[in-house]
Amino acid sequence: MSRADRIFLMKPLFHPSIDEITVEGILFALSDPVRLEIFAKLAGGDTVSNCLAFQNLGDRPIPKSTLSQHFKVLRESGLIRSERRGVEIHNTSRCKELDKKFPGLITAIIHSFSKQRKSSKK
Amino acid sequence: MSRADRIFLMKPLFHPSIDEITVEGILFALSDPVRLEIFAKLAGGDTVSNCLAFQNLGDRPIPKSTLSQHFKVLRESGLIRSERRGVEIHNTSRCKELDKKFPGLITAIIHSFSKQRKSSKK
DNA sequence: CCAGTAGTTCAGAATTTACGAATTATTGAA
DNA sequence: TTCAATAATTCGTAAATTCTGAACTACTGG
Numbered sequence: 001m002s003r004a005d006r007i008f009l010m011k012p013l014f015h016p017s018i019d020e021i022t023v024e025g026i027l028f029a030l031s032d033p034v035r036l037e038i039f040a041k042l043a044g045g046d047t048v049s050n051c052l053a054f055q056n057l058g059d060r061p062i063p064k065s066t067l068s069q070h071f072k073v074l075r076e077s078g079l080i081r082s083e084r085r086g087v088e089i090h091n092t093s094r095c096k097e098l099d100k101k102f103p104g105l106i107t108a109i110i111h112s113f114s115k116q117r118k119s120s121k122k
Numbered sequence: 123m124s125r126a127d128r129i130f131l132m133k134p135l136f137h138p139s140i141d142e143i144t145v146e147g148i149l150f151a152l153s154d155p156v157r158l159e160i161f162a163k164l165a166g167g168d169t170v171s172n173c174l175a176f177q178n179l180g181d182r183p184i185p186k187s188t189l190s191q192h193f194k195v196l197r198e199s200g201l202i203r204s205e206r207r208g209v210e211i212h213n214t215s216r217c218k219e220l221d222k223k224f225p226g227l228i229t230a231i232i233h234s235f236s237k238q239r240k241s242s243k244k
Numbered sequence: 245c246c247a248g249t250a251g252t253t254c255a256g257a258a259t260t261t262a263c264g265a266a267t268t269a270t271t272g273a274a
Numbered sequence: 275t276t277c278a279a280t281a282a283t284t285c286g287t288a289a290a291t292t293c294t295g296a297a298c299t300a301c302t303g304g
Contacts, residue, residue, distance in 0.1 A: 023231065023238050024153055025153075027149045028150075028153035030149050031150035032146070102234035102237065102238075105230045108224070108226040108229075108230040108231075109149070109230075111226070112145045112225075112226075112227045
């Protein structure tokens with residue numbers, strides 16, 4: 001099978017439409033410390049966005065399969081968008097859409113999280 | 123045992139101090155639809171605040187023990203304060219304290235939730 | 245002291261989450 | 275085209291969490 005043929009078989013990952021996204025879903029996805037940190041970094045926009053780039057967030061490396069599940073939860077709750085880019089997957093936050101639907105929500109969460117980080121570092 | 127003696131045995135319920143409260147804890151507590159609804163009502167301040175008053179939120183009545191667990195989660199995450207008042211327990215939200223620690227967070231969550239409710243009712 | 249009401253605790257079942265091993269999807273190079 | 279390498283997903287099952295009925299505790303007023 002040629003490369004050109006294969007391109008049509010790439011199954012896209014599931015993403016909820018904006019009106020399928022719920023507050024509970026967002027809160028649940030971000031209630032896990034690892035997912036909250038991943039999302040905060042993606043929303044900040046200053047990091048490499050593939051999955052394995054987040055392997056060493058804490059003291060112990062997060063297993064690949066666990067990380068994949070975390071990204072799935074973030075994606076299916078509507079917080080991020082994931083697109084294939086060659087071998088890796090490119091993840092971006094859906095902040096702009098989300099802020100239209102739930103004004104101030106994401107901002108408040110991210111802000112609270114960074115405030116908390118700052119005060120625990122001292 | 124006399125009533126006067128018994129009063130000293132009343133063990134107060136555990137409440138985290140304001141600086142033990144975490145964003146993840148808040149998000150987790152409110153990621154459950156039942157807890158989110160209970161908290162929204164308490165924060166709104168327009169409802170009777172004992173535990174059993176929330177028994178019939180959905181279509182099926184929530185079992186007493188489940189409801190008790192939900193209140194425990196809300197309490198231990200720092201979202202509500204529970205005090206004995208005779209046989210019942212009086213629950214109030216800790217919104218004011220919380221807003222000092224995480225400005226805008228609770229407001230944004232409650233607002234998003236009520237917006238969601240409105241749009242689903244149509 | 246008793247009956248009644250509100251809430252908690254306990255224990256097992258049901259559900260969800262974590263993660264190693266195997267698998268899939270893709271690339272660039274031989 | 276075939277292969278080795280890399281990124282990520284899926285699968286199976288072990289571990290942790292949640293739900294809930296039954297038993298229990300904490301209180302009240304009579």
